[in-house]
Amino acid sequence: MFSSATKVKGQGVGSAYTELVNLLREHFADEIDVQINKFSRSDISHYHTVDFKFYLSTFLPNRGRKIGYVHFLPETIDGSLKIPQPFKGIFFHYLIAFYKRMDQLVVVNPSFIEDLMRYGVPKEKIVYIPNFVSKKSFFELSREEKKELRKKNKIPVDKFVVIGTGQIQERKGVADFIELAYRLPHIQFIWVGGFSFGKMTDGYNELKKVVDNPPANLVFPGIVERKQMNEFYNLADLFLLPSFNELFPMSVLEAFSCALPVMLRDLTLYKSIIAGAYLPTSNVDEMEAGIKCLSDNKEKLKELRGKAVEASSRYSEEHLAQRWYSFYKEQTEMVK
Structure with missing residues (x-):
């Protein structure tokens, strides 16, 4: 290797x-x-x-x-x-x-x-x-463990939490993730990741301003150790990756493995690998509508969770x- x-x-x-x-x-x-x-x-x-x-x-x-x-x-x-x-x-x-x-x-x-x-x-x-991804690294925690995690991170148990992960850059659609936080102040947003390549990152200057001074309902924990990522996925109700271009994001597989419902920008390349396993959206307006719907409809969220679990078994x-x-x-x- x-x-x-x-x-x-x-x-x-x-x-x-x-x-x-x-x-x-x-x-x-x-x-x-x-x-x-x-x-x-x-x-x-x-x-x-x-x-x-x-x-x-x-x-x-x-x-x-x-x-x-x-x-x-x-x-x-x-x-x-x-x-x-x-x-x-x-x-x-x-x-x-x-x-x-x-x-x-x-x-x-x-x-x-x-x-x-x-x-x-x-x-x-x-x-x-x-x-x-390995189930030894990414797996769903018990309901009680999830409650303890939220308590540790000072997040109310009944708060709807949306998580995104990856490098903070234009291609990942982080600007749309930030826009959603402004539009939905009652929802908790967390983006785990950072500027892995520093100032070489596309869109660095504008994104850095928000990372340094985010809205109250948006948290940027930065780059964390891989073993900590399992906790962050288990904190959330929904995983959102608004990327404009991807190959086969590991973060989506990690979310699936944690039985976390997934929402994605509906890229053509996803259709041949994970079609039907996620909620497809075309733009920030559809993402906003989807988050509102899922946060108010436990049955739809449960259905999307089932699709994540099924997809996880295919990519284990x-x-x-x-x-x-x-x-x-x-x-x-x-x-x-």
Whole structure:
């Protein structure tokens, strides 16, 4: 495994990488020897991030099958980071060159197969394996435990709480999340995450003003340790991710795993992976109407919760373990 994803906290790439390493070590410790960032002889070299030193390592002998994990494309970086020209163009060119150096690419959303093909990657070199989360990390707490959590965080038990998570940036739709807090002062809003890339973050100046001085019903706890995230999900009644562009957000899977009802901006790429498992919305007005409806209608909220639980079983660690094992086994056969 080659990755620097955990160096920057609060990003989904690091979560996906951590989940996969833990899965392999827990389920296949006797069959798969996992080494991290070591340039020794290997049957498979799985690249999770596109560091330049990793790119150079692909030219070394005894790399085995080179696997690239596609967590983002040039179009998904726009709206996340401010990269001035000509550096943006250079990086985008490098990113595609990195992917083309791989023997096999793994995408977390099938909609990205056609995007990669447009960049000149042959379809037979691309395979779809979805993200997943472990029930050991994200799970629903008991009703009493949830009450204690709210008490600890000074949130009334009967208060309707909406949570969003991820980096604070334009692409994530944080501005709409903030707008909803202003429109619905009787609802508690929490956005867990921060400016993982500092002032390079798109929309940093305007968003930072609100983070430093939010409305009374909006809280920004900042970037928290991953193990704390389970508590934040269990504090809430509804998970909302108003992103304008995503691959397969880990945060949605984490919410599902905690049996938390989910509302999303209805992106096309969601339709092939989690259609029917969330409440779709097109804009901030529909999000406002949806929150009002769910906060007043316990039956509809319960129905949405059931859909989250069902989706969680499809993207569980147990369900994906055998899929990853079979994939790696196929790759090692190609080395022989």
